Amino acid sequence: MTHDYEELGLVAGLEIHQQLDTASKLFCGCPTERRDPEEPVRSFTRYLHPTKSELGELDEAALEESRVDREFEYLAFDTTCLVEEDDEPPGRLDREALNTALEIAALLDCTVVDRAHVMRKIVVDGSNTSGFQRSTLVATDGEIETGDGPVGIADMLLEEESAARIEEREGGVTYALDRLGIPLVEIGTKPDIRTPEQAREAAERIGMLLRSTGKVKRGLGTIRQDVNVSIAEGARVEMKGVQSLDDIEALVAGEVDRQVELLDIADTLESRDAAVAEPTDATEVFADTDSGVIAGAEAVRAVRLVGFDGLVGREIQPDRRLGTELSDHAKRQGAGGIFHTDELPAYGVTETEVEALREAVAADPEDAVAIVAADTDVAERAIEAVAERAETAIEGVPEETRGANDDGTSRYLRPLPGAARMYPETDVPPADPDPAEIEAPELLTEKVERYREELDLGSGLAEQVAYGRHMPTFEAAVGRGVDPTTAASTLESTLTELRRDDVPVGNLTEEHLLSVLELVEAGELANEGIAPVLTELAADPTLSAEAAIETAGLSGVDREAVRETVVEVIERNESQIETEGMAAFSGLMGECMGALRGKADGEVVSELLREEIGRRT
Structure with a gap:
């Protein structure tokens, strides 16, 4: 359905939720790595009920949620602590998370608050063991640019992530506690968006700024977009859980369609x-x-x-x-x-x-x-x-909160929350942010240009590295003197190929990758040996890079040993060389590299092969 969005009075805004890649959770020292939900060490159950705000009011959304009596089961792991189980008061606001939030505030051109007070937001759907989510306002009044004009940033909050929903069953829901408490920022725009296309562009711009810090988690579920949409005669509707940028445009357009149809139905009903x-x-x-x-x-x-x-x-x-x-x-x-x-x-x-x-x-x-x-x-x-x-x-x-469906439609979830869901957190002291200590990071768009101009990467590879999840590792590798092209192709191409071959690349740490790249730079491992060595390290992460070379059978050979292998290949193919001359090079190069099995650098093999063919023609 085609609409004139200006005539309809479309107004939209975004809420972006991004997990931060910190060492510890927001209010405890537990790690932020996700766990296998099949391997909990224990579980416990809770029933949650809404509580009144400090003004004695009950939030309508929480009240509706509580009308269905459900038992919530929580899966705990060997990393789960009493704070996550709500059996111990929370610790202070994690300083690493706060500093990352301040970097993001700088990129969004926001004004940082003088004092960050932690609040409780009532949540009784079971996604938090305490029945509320802790949240603190960090910055306000920022702005980003889009092709259709600026979009204001209303506020940015630092929050604890909810528990992960594992299974919904009759009478209850099962959650895993490994995700609960991971720091995340919530960025809310002002209602400045006027078209579905601008909504997507604004979300894309904010996502780029977040990734520019190099301190946000990547992968499915680590970033979520909520979209608020209304038209002049309609109502504000919040659509939650948009996973992909590609969905935002369709969801905004689809919500406009829905409101237009509902208004037409209302006119008919009135008549x-x-x-x-x-x-x-x-x-x-x-x-x-x-x-x-x-x-x-x-x-x-x-x-x-x-x-x-x-x-x-x-x-x-x-x-x-x-x-x-x-x-x-x-x-x-x-x-x-x-x-x-x-x-x-x-x-x-x-x-x-x-x-x-x-x-x-x-x-x-x-x-x-x-x-x-x-x-x-x-x-x-x-x-x-x-x-x-x-x-x-x-x-x-009706004003309401809706869930985003994969097909661009949405479904009813609950009423819009009101102010009654927020009240002060008395267990956590306020923090004093100091933006003067924070240096705004280089934007990804700027990184792409620097990689092209200073590191001599091609445009495609430069953009792939800058926007990829291994960008911090690439920066570290170049900082250690590794050839930029070797580092980039390893992180963006070799790892992708290994993943497609079902190699458990998730076992590889940054130090694994850097150690292998340093050995290549030092001439102790040929480029062709990178994939086999990483495969060995992924299979046994306790190995050192040097040990993985031995396990893969890729201990380097000297130049004369390489020449001997080249000569053997040539002697087996003398008739082909007599017929084709140097034209036989390509096929023989592959045979040489196969015989050496990554033990020698391709440039050395190429040089010696050309030399030996030249002697015989």
């Missing part, structure tokens, strides 16, 4: 004098039903939607209808979803049962009816939630 009746019991209507879903339920609850006929089934996003929105709310209460008369008879429900349902709730032809089949208490909660959502459909677009 029909629409209303929502009180939910009723419809269990008897389906007493002898052949519908498997309904027959297995304890109760069926129904709600008459006056004037909604034909609109519940109306598509508002690809494969999502107004009925899907109602279903999302039912699912939040533990139901499997809803059935409605715009789609019935279907799913084993007959025409006769539909007529009986309409009669039971006194529905007229212009009305729709929605039903929920579940255990009695779930069905009652779910049908009330459906009725509430149907009432907001008459009004227009």
Whole structure:
């Protein structure tokens, strides 16, 4: 669907959440490396409930979350401490994390606060053992540039990451504690974004600035984008959990589509004098039903939607209808979803049962009816939630928090949080940031230019290294005198090839890589031997680089030994040399390198091979 976004009054903003690559977690000394969820050493369970703010108010989002009684299981590891289990007060704010946040603030042209006070943000979905997330405001009032004009930075906070959701099961959720407490920054833009394209560009710019520090974690799940979207006649909607930059543009455009459709539905409902009746019991209507879903339920609850006929089934996003929105709310209460008369008879429900349902709730032809089949208490909660959502459909677009789907659509999660979810953290003293001690890092765009001009890397390789996750290792290697091209190709090409060959390159530390590159620079290992040596180190990380060379059988050979191998290859191919002369070089070079198995540098082999061929032609 094509829109004039200026005419619609599109306003959007971003919240970027980026994990920091620190040695310790934000409020304890535990490491920030992720663990295998299959290897916990123990587990424990908790039930969480919302608490009132210091003004005695309950946050609406937390209250809705608490209406579903769930048990939360937490997987603990040998690195898990009592702070993570919420059995011990937190320590002071991690200084390394704070300093990295100050670097990011400088890149965003933000003003740093005089004193950083830690706050508690109520979270009762189980993602934090304490029932709240600790967060502190670090900087405000920054700005970034985009092709469509500047985008203001409202604020930047330093927060603790939530626990990782492992499994959702009936009656509860399982989380792993290895992720809980990893420092992250949350960057919120001002509502200055006016097009989907500008939203993507702004997120891309912020991501580049974050990676420029060389101190942020990389990989799936280490950065998340939330997008706030509204149009003039609609409402502010926050879409959470956008994993990819490629999704931002589609999600903003898709949300505009959804709000436009919902506003049109609201206009139609107003013209029909629409209303929502009180939910009723419809269990008897389906007493002898052949519908498997309904027959297995304890109760069926129904709600008459006056004037909604034909609109519940109306598509508002690809494969999502107004009925899907109602279903999302039912699912939040533990139901499997809803059935409605715009789609019935279907799913084993007959025409006769539909007529009986309409009669039971006194529905007229212009009305729709929605039903929920579940255990009695779930069905009652779910049908009330459906009725509430149907009432907001008459009004227009509800403010809410939604989850981003992979296909560019979104689903209802919970109401928008309010100010009542925040209150001061009394266990952690405030910190005094000192931006004067921080030097803003070189931007990645500037690195690309420096790599091209000073290190003589090609444009593609320079950009690949600068934006890649191994950029800090590359900088360290060049600082130790390693040839830049060798370092770059090893980190960006060789490691990628090894990963594709299922070599566990994740076992390789920065020191492994630097040691191997230094041996190449010193002439103790040929370039061709890099991959075999790294393979050995990945298989056994306890080895030294020198030991890995021995294990790989790549102990270097002197120049005369290389000449002997070259001569042997030539003697086996004398007839080819007589026929082709120097044209035989390419094929014989491969044979020589194979015979030497990476024990000699390719340039030395090439020189000697050309010399020996020249003697025979």
